[in-house]
Amino acid sequence: MPTQAEFEQTIKSGELIESTREMTPEYLRELKHTLIVSGDTELISAPAYYLAAKRAPSINAFMTGIAIIQDELAHAHIAYHILEELGEDQEKLIFSRDPKSFRYPYAFDVPLDSWTELVVANGFYDQAGFCLLGDIHDKCSYGPWKRGLNKVMLEENFHLRNGRTWMKRISASGGAAKDELQRAVDWMFPLSVEWFGLPDSKKMHSTQLEYRLKGLTNDQLRQWWLSTVVPYCEQIGVKVPAHKDERDGKDVWELDYPFPCEFDAEHKRWDFKRPSTWDDVLARWRARGPRNVEMVAMFQEEFHNFRKTHHRDS
């Protein structure tokens, strides 16, 4: 194990850390936490997307949906595999944890009920994943993860393309289809904005930034997301509650609603007239949303059933 001074020097110099021998216990803990959030997010997107992909409007669209799910599972596998190398038990992490202890963004707990909602998820949630992982890919001090993300980024690009192409197509067809798209955007946009977590003003210290596990703050990542999503939505004629402004000669993206505010997960509706506090949001996240238990059961239940019926004495 390195001394604190040696470790700090490695981090400061921009060098990569390649093994646990080069880590302090605090770094290892923070790295594992970051990997669990990433692995859980990719993993849970599979059942979330699957439940909507089966409503695909054509075989070809279904195939694309399933390919995206396969990518997400592979991305989850990369994160859990690294966790295993760091001493965690992959099987326990995936199959024996309580649903509430999974660490993925709350947005996935709100059901995606149609192909339209799935493609908005590809356009919004995968863009959020792209910003978060792109930043880690760019800045991460842990070599094996940084390299593993090379392919992940390309594949996420493909998911974004699916989202954007379909959103544009649905918007252009107008009428009831476009109304459905707008309704999906109305509830999914603020959930994606929330994805990036507490605003910087509420989060004074970030160990992840200090250890170079990521490079951008929550607000910087949120701005990056807004700078890609808002212009695209405007371009295809979809309304979003945000606009571009200028501050100190720089473009900033401002939200047109109180952030945070009340969300009714059952009806998938935001109440912009009822601002809330970050404590309320954190409590909602901790309690998890409507589909948490069902989705975790989708991969945990059969694993245990299979184990029971295929039991071998070793």
Place this chain on the structure above:
Amino acid sequence: MNETLWAALSEVQDPEMPVNLVDLGVIYGVTEDGGVVEVDLTFTAMGCPASEFILDDVRERLLREPGVNEVRVNIVWDPPWTTARMTEAGRDALEAWGLAV
């Protein structure tokens, strides 16, 4: 004209891998007759999840060529695509990306 069309197609990237369609070896033929371009094209797998994107991109790019008014794409499965159909440049691009071909 034919050379320009091949050059145009070599600007169309595969949506999943950092390689263009010509170097990937999925374009089997291009002909032009009175502003109508016919492309024989295959996919690397029958279940190619990006097939629709590839067709859109091919049409969109060829229609930007002066004198092209219509693009007809024939999807062909014979001969089937294998990695042997890739060009040297395509192989290099994928190897640089970390895929052994």
